[in-house]
Amino acid sequence: xxxxxxxxxxxxxTVARAMLREGHEVSCLDEDPESHARLEVGLxxxxxxxxxxxxxxxxxxxxxxxxxxIERADAFIASTDGDNTxxxxxxxxxxxxxxxxxxxxxxxxxxxxxYAGQGLHTVCPTRVAIDMLESAVREGASRTSPDxxxxxxxxx
Amino acid sequence: MYIIVVGxxxxxxxxxxxxxxxGHEVTMIESDRRRYLTVEQELEHNISYGDASELWVxxxxxxxxxxxxxxxxxxxxDNMLICQVAREKYQVERIIARVNNxxxxxxxxxxxxxxxxxxxxxxxxxLEHEVPEYGLVHLLDLQxxxxxxxxxxxxxxxxxxxxxxxxxDMPEGSLLISVLRSGKGFVPGPDTVLEPxxxxxAVLDPGHEEQLKELFGPAQNGAGAGG
Numbered sequence: 001x002x003x004x005x006x007x008x009x010x011x012x013x014t015v016a017r018a019m020l021r022e023g024h025e026v027s028c029l030d031e032d033p034e035s036h037a038r039l040e041v042g043l044x045x046x047x048x049x050x051x052x053x054x055x056x057x058x059x060x061x062x063x064x065x066x067x068x069x070i071e072r073a074d075a076f077i078a079s080t081d082g083d084n085t086x087x088x089x090x091x092x093x094x095x096x097x098x099x100x101x102x103x104x105x106x107x108x109x110x111x112x113x114x115y116a117g118q119g120l121h122t123v124c125p126t127r128v129a130i131d132m133l134e135s136a137v138r139e140g141a142s143r144t145s146p147d148x149x150x151x152x153x154x155x156x
Numbered sequence: 157m158y159i160i161v162v163g164x165x166x167x168x169x170x171x172x173x174x175x176x177x178x179g180h181e182v183t184m185i186e187s188d189r190r191r192y193l194t195v196e197q198e199l200e201h202n203i204s205y206g207d208a209s210e211l212w213v214x215x216x217x218x219x220x221x222x223x224x225x226x227x228x229x230x231x232x233x234d235n236m237l238i239c240q241v242a243r244e245k246y247q248v249e250r251i252i253a254r255v256n257n258x259x260x261x262x263x264x265x266x267x268x269x270x271x272x273x274x275x276x277x278x279x280x281x282x283l284e285h286e287v288p289e290y291g292l293v294h295l296l297d298l299q300x301x302x303x304x305x306x307x308x309x310x311x312x313x314x315x316x317x318x319x320x321x322x323x324x325d326m327p328e329g330s331l332l333i334s335v336l337r338s339g340k341g342f343v344p345g346p347d348t349v350l351e352p353x354x355x356x357x358a359v360l361d362p363g364h365e366e367q368l369k370e371l372f373g374p375a376q377n378g379a380g381a382g383g
Contacts, residue, residue, distance in 0.1 A: 060257075062262070108210060110211045111210070
């Protein structure tokens, strides 16, 4: 599988390494040339030596997307630090380049939820954090006050 | 009309002033605190502070009852997202988006965000208008309606000068609608004879530009039909 990751921050670079390790072909696109160094954290060889690809450019630039290989991508991950950028480039990957698997990271739960309803595959780290925090608090509360009857968890 | 203007930069602020002057109800949304405070001194309750790409901020500004949303921030992604959400989630009937980088225009089109306005494109158009070598000037492009109006200045070497309009081999789907001669415009008849220095306006289906350029441009060697 050929995976294109746009936005090579902590999330993007870690996913990129994991995909490469699993034997996939991986291409990363980031505006910041320095982000290449983050890709190589913990690797004993260079990113390119291991078969990885890295392109400097913005996710909205058609030329950069093409150079990074969007036309033959099987999977596209939008993980820049901008929600709106991710939403827009994910739709470009989906509609213009027909990439079969498109995933967008969206930090804002409201936007993530609405775009998910519109057929975009979204991952919302904030939502995950909220859920984990809530259940951690509930667990803690039920441990410290065992006498209290437990309220049924609210479901949305 | 109730109009939400996102982005209180120079474009947004002046736009809001004009719209308020025309009697519209306007809410601006600005995400930069300092800019908001500056504009708020003049516009008072007509401006609200927040990031308009957050849905609750749009809802607080009353997007559900907005007749129009105009996104003129300096960020194309934000303008695209705000307009997309306005139209698709909140069913706002009219949207207008500012394109900062003209290269992003295909993305606006892809997401169905129309009309979009790019100052850079407008200036390029003006440049075309001012610099006659460009030959053909777009006066109006109605993409949805598949219609455009162009203007051409006839040079001394134009292949059509001295010819009757009725004799011109106009491409199908195009029509000569006006001639500007010595500062005056008139609708040409079949007997109108074109002169060097005339500016002709034609309406056409998209895609006929090249044929018109050939027809009205410099005469080919061995001019006339065929050649």
